Amino acid sequence: MRVYLDHNATSPLRDEAKEALRIAVEASFGNPSSIHAEGRRARSALESAREQVAGLAGVPPREVVFTSGASEAIAAAFHGIVEKTPPSRRRIVVSAIEHSAVLAAARGFDLVEIACSKEGVVRADDVAAAIDGRVALVALQAANNETGVLQPVADVGEACARAGAQLLVDAVQAAGRIPIERDRWRASLLALSGHKLGGPAGTGALIVKDGVRLAPLIGGGAQERRRRGGTEAVAALAAFGAACAAAARELPAEGARIASLRDRFESGLAAAAPELTVHGGRAPRLPNTTLVSFPGVSGEALVIALDLAGIAASTGSACASGAVEPSHVLAAMGLSGASAQSAVRFSLGWSTTAADVDRALDAVPGILGRARMAAS
């Protein structure tokens, strides 16, 4: 039996999503743009999924634009907003700890990058100070994917509203783990991913608030109210919808359950290695994420040894070749090479049990001991 503690990378498919996928594959054949019965059936499955995603995000269904994932949603947000903005107002503001999909989409623009604190928090005042009449779009994540640290999206949203800039919130890691409060955040755009909350990879959504003008990134069709061309992946999106519905239903109780497992896990780690550092541990965090460094022990060695012991965790971000690259998030938090290279991320989720946490805690002391011996 494996212990899977890497939900921030991807979450196992929920049973509800599997069932929806099976039903859609068997019964919802058809192109949702067709006028015949088969098309209507597919359309119906697609619109049900849209309602379910909208339900989790707390928005009207018509604001949900389905995409192939969060990376596409983010690229579409940047492209769509900038295209509709006069050239005199195309400045972009992002935080230094955004996901690489955001940083890549922002490249090439007149860009302002906002630093974060040692605890991995972006200060709303710093963002607000960078927002003026030249700024088209501000991108801020609701929660960081590596540390789980929550960001002050509502305060930044207020500053954006004052200056007339659009706010894109990357809610990929937040969705299903904390409530999505689009209106309180005053976000014009939200990016969501299916596979981080128990839906299939290859699904995602860009939530576009009514009244926000967005040019399509992918043209060529009237799908998604002309905001995203291409025939919708009905079966996968049905599963995405089912996963969102399950996540929304379970969220209040599940948040508390995961938080208590995470706390138990962190105290267990601290008992085994009192010298450890939990990155962002003093900031408000998602209930499921622990990014931890054991001084003098390479994160890469720990993750490999954990994997060989049947436990899936992760370190840094993986590059094209699969090797571990230094994390830009930890660098932005002021961590040096050695300290950053010792970081290991454990992320819990819907499938995590108390037995999983205990098995991981049982394995850690031996693995740490061996890694320390080899390093000395």
Next chain:
Amino acid sequence: MSPSLTAVAMSGGVDSSVAASLLASAGRPLVGFSMKLVDRLAGEEERYGRCCSPDDFADARRVADRLGFPHFVLDMEDDFRERVLAPFARDYAAGRTPSPCVRCNSHVKFDALLARARAVGAGRVATGHYAVLARDPRSGRTLLRAAADREKDQSYFLFDLSEAQRAQAEFPLGGLTKDQVRANAREAGLPTAEKPESMDLCFVSEGESYRDVLARAGEISGGGPGEIVDGEGRVLARHPGIERFTVGQRRGLGISGPDPLYVVALDAPARRVVVGEEKALYREKCRVERVRWIPFDRPMGPVAASVRIRSGHAGAPATIDDHGDGTASIRFAEAQRAIAPGQAAVFYDGDLVLGGGWIAG
């Protein structure tokens, strides 16, 4: 997690694939490692299609998947830069001809990689090298021998492993010919069975030279231009930097004369390239430093051996006098052409590697 776990270094080529396959067939618990050595220097997209490229890692991963053991890519760029590339550049700048593959074996594969293997519970490192290791029951030492396939033999590059390193190393291909290895790969259905041989230096991409790699790494510092002189010290021409020359080199001197001229020596402090006729390249003696002996700590007296002065050299009869201070003198029975400082001189008794040292002058 088992104490008998073995790490296999996998380049994505056919040799290391078959090494892994042989161990897997024997039921050995394995973990595969591929070393990322250079691509942060080169820019990832430029590295496709050569050693250490994501394509090779993908091949290694497919082989590991097929054989049923986990595979990981390790970022070893810092180790490689500090322990292989930087000394490689320093050698050139000092007028020496470096042996990066020897250093890579003793400082990266069987040191840094071995340490990482131990950190995750693997006590041994196996590679696709063509060489033979065998424990000598009398002395308890781990002996190194040339491979059965003399064409492919890589024992020269392995002479500088310590006893501890040899004891933890494993070369499953040592008894096989290259043809047998290919046949084995085909029979096992390995996806790397038909991959072409990798040639020359693994860290140099096609269409560039080692100088491009060093320049990109910011590692070249040869002291700048200097003079090309003959044996009597007469200035014949100027050169852009001594790091561009190696002993025995004929091309690229920019001097025309009745007889072909060769680089016979490099004088780094004076930034001088000394040239001469071919016969000036021949020498009967050389001195080696950082000497390592394998079957014993130190010889009792002069040692008769066949000495290889570079990887492509067949070996020549010689007598070695160990001075007891880490250096030794080598007297060849017949004068040898282009003995280059910086290269390894490796001592053989038949197929047994007695030891070796680094040519100092």
